[in-house]
Amino acid sequence: MAKSKKTAEGSEGGGAEQRRLQMVDIARLAGVSVSTVSRALNGSDLVNAETRQRVADLARSLNYSINFGARNLRLQENKTVAVVVPFDAASRQHISDPFFLSIVGSIADALTDRGYDMLLSRVDAERLDLASHWFDSGKAIGVILIGQWRHHDQLNEMAARKLPLVVWGGEMPQQLYCSVGGDNVLGGLLATRHLLSLGRRRVAFIGDANLPEVWLRREGYVQALAEAGLTADPALELPAPFEPGVATGVVQGFCAARQDIDAVVCCSDVLALLTIQALRASGRSVPQDVAVVGYDDMPLAAYCDPPLTTVHQPVAEAGAELVEALLGQLRGERAGPRTMPVYLKLRQSAPQSGA
Amino acid sequence: MAKSKKTAEGSEGGGAEQRRLQMVDIARLAGVSVSTVSRALNGSDLVNAETRQRVADLARSLNYSINFGARNLRLQENKTVAVVVPFDAASRQHISDPFFLSIVGSIADALTDRGYDMLLSRVDAERLDLASHWFDSGKAIGVILIGQWRHHDQLNEMAARKLPLVVWGGEMPQQLYCSVGGDNVLGGLLATRHLLSLGRRRVAFIGDANLPEVWLRREGYVQALAEAGLTADPALELPAPFEPGVATGVVQGFCAARQDIDAVVCCSDVLALLTIQALRASGRSVPQDVAVVGYDDMPLAAYCDPPLTTVHQPVAEAGAELVEALLGQLRGERAGPRTMPVYLKLRQSAPQSGA
DNA sequence: ATGAAAGCGCTAACAG
DNA sequence: CTGTTAGCGCTTTCAT
Numbered sequence: 235m236a237k238s239k240k241t242a243e244g245s246e247g248g249g250a251e252q253r254r255l256q257m258v259d260i261a262r263l264a265g266v267s268v269s270t271v272s273r274a275l276n277g278s279d280l281v282n283a284e285t286r287q288r289v290a291d292l293a294r295s296l297n298y299s300i301n302f303g304a305r306n307l308r309l310q311e312n313k314t315v316a317v318v319v320p321f322d323a324a325s326r327q328h329i330s331d332p333f334f335l336s337i338v339g340s341i342a343d344a345l346t347d348r349g350y351d352m353l354l355s356r357v358d359a360e361r362l363d364l365a366s367h368w369f370d371s372g373k374a375i376g377v378i379l380i381g382q383w384r385h386h387d388q389l390n391e392m393a394a395r396k397l398p399l400v401v402w403g404g405e406m407p408q409q410l411y412c413s414v415g416g417d418n419v420l421g422g423l424l425a426t427r428h429l430l431s432l433g434r435r436r437v438a439f440i441g442d443a444n445l446p447e448v449w450l451r452r453e454g455y456v457q458a459l460a461e462a463g464l465t466a467d468p469a470l471e472l473p474a475p476f477e478p479g480v481a482t483g484v485v486q487g488f489c490a491a492r493q494d495i496d497a498v499v500c501c502s503d504v505l506a507l508l509t510i511q512a513l514r515a516s517g518r519s520v521p522q523d524v525a526v527v528g529y530d531d532m533p534l535a536a537y538c539d540p541p542l543t544t545v546h547q548p549v550a551e552a553g554a555e556l557v558e559a560l561l562g563q564l565r566g567e568r569a570g571p572r573t574m575p576v577y578l579k580l581r582q583s584a585p586q587s588g589a
Numbered sequence: 590m591a592k593s594k595k596t597a598e599g600s601e602g603g604g605a606e607q608r609r610l611q612m613v614d615i616a617r618l619a620g621v622s623v624s625t626v627s628r629a630l631n632g633s634d635l636v637n638a639e640t641r642q643r644v645a646d647l648a649r650s651l652n653y654s655i656n657f658g659a660r661n662l663r664l665q666e667n668k669t670v671a672v673v674v675p676f677d678a679a680s681r682q683h684i685s686d687p688f689f690l691s692i693v694g695s696i697a698d699a700l701t702d703r704g705y706d707m708l709l710s711r712v713d714a715e716r717l718d719l720a721s722h723w724f725d726s727g728k729a730i731g732v733i734l735i736g737q738w739r740h741h742d743q744l745n746e747m748a749a750r751k752l753p754l755v756v757w758g759g760e761m762p763q764q765l766y767c768s769v770g771g772d773n774v775l776g777g778l779l780a781t782r783h784l785l786s787l788g789r790r791r792v793a794f795i796g797d798a799n800l801p802e803v804w805l806r807r808e809g810y811v812q813a814l815a816e817a818g819l820t821a822d823p824a825l826e827l828p829a830p831f832e833p834g835v836a837t838g839v840v841q842g843f844c845a846a847r848q849d850i851d852a853v854v855c856c857s858d859v860l861a862l863l864t865i866q867a868l869r870a871s872g873r874s875v876p877q878d879v880a881v882v883g884y885d886d887m888p889l890a891a892y893c894d895p896p897l898t899t900v901h902q903p904v905a906e907a908g909a910e911l912v913e914a915l916l917g918q919l920r921g922e923r924a925g926p927r928t929m930p931v932y933l934k935l936r937q938s939a940p941q942s943g944a
Numbered sequence: 945a946t947g948a949a950a951g952c953g954c955t956a957a958c959a960g
Numbered sequence: 961c962t963g964t965t966a967g968c969g970c971t972t973t974c975a976t
Contacts, residue, residue: 539894
């Protein structure tokens with residue numbers, strides 16, 4: 235408000251705490267015009283090598299860095315990508331699932347490697363469409379959304395509006411947006427098939443099939459059951475959400491009620507952990523009485539009690555895939571959804587039959 | 590490069606996929622000047638209420654959002670904060686410790702609540718000073734750094750350069766920068782005192798005391814030992830880093846070599862997990878033979894094997910504290926370091942004596 | 945109550 | 961090779 239001092243606060247005094255250095259300053263000091271400084275700093279060969287060096291040195295010694303806001307405005311360019319993590323509005327649960335956090339880290343690396351900045355934010359999982367704000371406002375050139383949640387429809391609509399968008403999640407029929415994700419059907423299949431190979435026959439499935447990824451995993455689950463001549467029993471399915479706060483009670487109730495199950499496929503490692511606790515609370519041991527398979531293979535999965543047998547998701551590669559998909563889209567490429575391989579990591583919660 | 594089409598691509602055709610809507614567009618459609626649109630959208634009462642409404646409606650129906658780059662440039666203002674997570678250059682370990690990730694989530698919430706954006710990035714832990722780039726380049730109004738690591742000196746220098754900076758970490762003597770952190774001395778004290786109260790006498794300490802936070806925790810460790818009439822035995826201290834990749838081998842070697850220890854204070858929950866694994870590998874049980882206390886109380890600490898007794902850090906409050914400290918600094922307040930209380934969360938890895 | 949014009953820090957024609 | 965000039969999209973005096 236009250237800061238209209240234009241040119242003042244020069245180089246004389248000792249208290250230049252405030253104004254940020256800009257091109258005109260280094261231009262003056264170097265005795266050239268701002269254009270020359272601009273060119274020099276951008277390594278243009280239109281400027282004398284000696285001058286270029288002098289300007290560069292001066293800039294470095296003064297610790298000058300360019301004002302990207304101005305540069306971007308002028309160039310109509312932007313190197314920022316918005317990464318948006320949905321949160322559960324009801325519980326207002328924070329970003330906390332280790333898997334989502336890992337994906338974010340992976341994206342951060344991929345963006346950094348390519349010279350992009352990452353704007354991280356959260357959005358109400360019921361209003362995924364609000365994520366387009368980052369693009370609309372020019373703050374980001376595109377959006378990477380972590381998870382589809384319950385709003386496939388909103389995502390399709392965003393894609394229809396030509397929002398540069400990539401979503402971590404499963405590939406659904408008639409999908410307009412670009413998704414990148416693990417092979418969920420395969421994951422569900424491998425997990426279930428393994429449990430059946432252990433001789434288990436009452437295999438429960440824990441996860442909210444309203445979410446595309448879970449729906450697909452359930453497809454794999456059903457398919458594996460069919461291979462073994464079994465059909466899915468609705469009584470063995472529990473639509474628990476990913477948020478531990480909400481899931482805990484639900485899972486406890488389920489485990490206490492279903493004393494007949496001998497195996498569980500969980501849709502995240504955190505759910506698997508909760509399930510194991512609930513099973514023990516109801517007097518059963520894991521894996522002896524009930525074998526449990528998790529999903530994600532989070533970094534800590536190997537250090538749980540017992541170490542989790544789980545479906546490994548390709549987190550390390552995920553970041554690069556998501557970023558490449560987005561940049562490809564911006565280059566005008568018509569990138570379709572991408573499904574990445576997953577595999578079953580065997581540990582103690584559902585060990586190899588011999589173990 | 591090849592996009593100099595100025596005014597064209599108007600309202601006629603059907604293929605207006607490209608150019609982003611701007612004030613001049615809605616001005617034209619509303620039949621007013623851009624100044625009026627600007628004022629209307631900013632709720633200035635200099636504009637006729639009816640006009641203001643009409644403009645607002647039009648903007649909303651067209652899904653217009655303002656270009657913040659331009660706005661910020663004009664207003665010399667910026668609502669973006671850089672959050673920087675150091676990474677280990679040697680191992681190129683990703684952001685992965687659950688504790689750091691939790692802190693980031695907490696900061697994200699705090700910033701969102703206050704209407705700020707968060708730019709997330711990583712920096713080489715040996716060159717923390719590079720984090721100032723976000724400020725220097727005008728991309729962010731300040732920097733929140735997660736952890737002090739080995740470069741207290743660089744942080745002091747950054748603060749001396751008047752960089753708006755807040756660091757998660759411990760309070761060190763002669764510190765020029767603003768830090769916010771848990772009470773590390775107290776944490777170390779509580780952990781050690783508890784183990785001693787269990788009758789343990791050979792208490793190891795695992796953590797790299799070159800890091801200020803660890804150094805302070807060790808102070809508490811030494812203090813608790815002194816209370817019990819003991820002195821720290823250098824042979825019981827292991828300077829293991831936080832990165833699991835590097836730490837694993839070091840911890841295994843230590844546990845195999847030191848068969849005499851009966852308790853361990855670890856400087857993170859992940860280190861505690863690694864330690865427990867290593868102890869078991871060398872034939873000892875936890876907590877019977879060796880009791881283990883972790884640090885952080887990460888979300889999964891309760892679900893490990895065994896559930897971890899650990900020093901609880903105030904993650905949920907941390908975000909707000911860090912953000913407030915930074916904003917205070919920007920308002921010119923001379924905010925000193927802030928130390929937040931911690932407490933010991935008792936679980937099975939070092940249970941209450943009765944258990 | 946509204947419009948015209950200037951300018952935030954930078955880049956890119958366009959002249960020299 | 962270098963300087964002058966115009967303008968990115970917006971806000972804000974200054975005139976109406």
